Amino acid sequence: MxxxxxxxxxxxxxxxxxxxxxxxxxxxxxxxxxxxxxxxxxxxxxxxxxxxxxxxxxxxxxxxxxxxxxxxxxxxxxxxxxxxxxxxxxxxxxxxxxxxxxxxxxxxxxxxxxxxxxxxxxYIRMDRIAKNQAFKAKTPSGDLQITINLSKPEKDPKSIMMQAKQQATSYPKCVLCVENEGFAGHATRDSRNQHRLLKFEMNRYNWYFQYSPYIYYNEHAIVIQEEHVPMKISTMTFKNLIDLTNRFEGYFFGSNADLPIVGGSILSHNHYQGGHHDFPIQDATTFYEENRDSFKLSLLNWPLSTIKLSSKHKDVLVEQATHILEAWKSYQNEDLDIIAYTDKTRHHTITPVVRKENNIYHMYLILRDNHTSEKHPLGVFHPHEDVWHIKKENIGLIEAIGLAILPKRLVEELDAVKAYILNDLALNDAYKKHDIWAKSLKTIYKKEQNIDTFIEEQVGLKFERVLADCGVFKLNKDEKEMISFVKEALK
Ligand SMILES: [Zn+2]
Structure with a gap:
């Protein structure tokens, strides 16, 4: 054999x-x-x-x-x-x-x-990625995309023991560092023996291009700064994202935010993500539009507060995006619970995304606020407690634009919820977190409906709620305030 x-x-x-x-x-x-x-x-x-x-x-x-x-x-x-x-x-x-x-x-x-x-x-283990379950779910915000991540192998007792014995190491400094190229790995670090990067220069710094080994969508790419320096959203970010859409034809590029709670899982190493995939945010309708001299402004009907700037002039976009970033950093609106600073700690940042279509750049600026309160200790604009049974983790770039990555556990748990709805089988203790949701679903489920489609739609609606919790200006409520913030920010 x-x-x-x-x-x-x-x-x-x-x-x-x-x-x-x-x-x-x-x-x-x-x-x-x-x-x-x-x-x-x-x-x-x-x-x-x-x-x-x-x-x-x-x-x-x-x-x-x-x-x-x-x-x-x-x-x-x-x-x-x-x-x-x-x-x-x-x-x-x-x-x-x-x-x-x-x-x-x-x-x-x-x-x-x-x-x-x-x-x-x-290096990209496609046999595992093929196991992921993906579906689209209709919501008032459009068809959201949901992926249940089944590509990670189950941890066996021997692996768990190996990991426990492994001493902490500081080389490479993180999983994104360029020193991972050809790195053999060990119990707590995936092997990167056959990993190869593409180096290039962008705006006077060295960067590297690679595909994600855990692709969540078609051609999921990662662009990594040569130095292990923290994530930072700045004028340079806007410039780089635009340049990347020119260098890698047909790809979108975006960056996670640079603050905890609203950022992605890795804040310690500056990087962007991109790829060849259409995200639900692109289909969002608008509640406000304005044509300026050299660009178009649109405010989106999207659960996270998103400003879209479109122009064929990249310098104009970089300049206007910088104005919005700077204005947002100090924007305070206590009536809406939008808090810019606690003492000297900054709470405001942006999750930016750029696409290029027919020589027009579209820049999406998603406003983020990471402050916490007694009622919401994990974040005021973070998924609230009643949706944690579906999603508790940070809402990073990919999710903010409409693709949910949900954990493997949900497959079994959703089956239990279905059994409860169809056959009245009680949820066992481990699944009690879905109790309230399951009960409410049972009251609206109609016998002639396909149960799988029904549950998928309901998961989609939950995900929409997750995103709405992260919106700083709430849709159908704070539009006026958002318009006046943006008008003031743009020069
Ligand atoms: Zn690093």
Missing amino acids: IKQGIADLIAYEIKQGVITNRDKVYVKNQIYKLLDLTIDENQKYEANDIKYPSDALNPILDDLEKRNILDGSFIARDLFDSQIMNIFADKPSVIESIYHKKYKSSPRDAMLWYYTYAQSLN
Whole structure:
């Protein structure tokens, strides 16, 4: 089985264009040595067609477990299979030069080549990502997108033990650092053996482009500053996001906010996210529009307070976005519970997103406020307690524009809620957090409705509520205040 797996994998990588027939002997020798196997020249293996690298890697890893080379934990498997895949991978400089050569004749082809390369090398584990459950849900704010993240493997007891024993390490400083390129990993750090970055210069700083190994949408990209410096929303952010939409054709780019609660999970390393995907915020209608000399202003019917600026002049957008950022930093409106500062601690920032369509840049500026109160200790403009049974975590960039990433636990929990609605099966103690919601759903559910569609719609409505909690100017209530804030901010 193990030798069959190797033959399948080599044939797959030739088909994918990662290696050529010329590399076959070298690669085979390297893999056999790594797996502590001897080559028998008389044995021939007819390669099978495989869909994912894991189709070949799994039998190889199973065999290593039988031979006690691996201990049976998923961490040991993940750390090891990336060593196998690294044998196929070119060095970063080679990959960059192939990319740049392709880019000259077609940027789009170059990006797709690099994206496919990362999948062929199993750096993006597409077999796991394919497990995610995704659906659209109709809400008054439009069709929101929901993904239940099932791509992370279950933690087994051996892996948990390995993680407990692992000493804290400070290299690389974080999971985004460029030092992850080729990093072997350990119990608490994913292996990045076959990870390769693309370096480029932007506005006088060095940056790196990569795809996310956990893609949540098509061509989910990450752009990382060379230095491990904290997230910072500034004029430079607006400039960079616009430049990125020119460099990576057809992609949107955005940044998480730079403050806790309203930022993403990593605040310690400046980075952006982008990709080839349409988000619900793009379809939002407007409650206010104004054509100025060189740009158009629109205020969106979107649960999070969003100002959209459109123009073909990038300098105009950068300038106006800066005015809004500066004005928002000090905007205080106690009647609406919008608080700019507590002593010297700043609460206000922006989650910015840029798209380019038909040579017009569209910049979305989502206003954020991270202050807390006695009633809302996790954040006044953060999901409130009554929606925590669906989502308690921070609402970062991706969710703020309409794509919910929900945890795996929900699959079982939603099944329990369905059983309660259909068959009156009581929720067990672990699922009691859904009690109030389940009861209210039972009263509105109609027998002729498809229960799966019904629950999906209800999860969508909950997600809309989650987003509405994060809106600083509430829709259908504070429009006047939002208009006057923006008019005053723009010059
Ligand atoms: Zn870092």
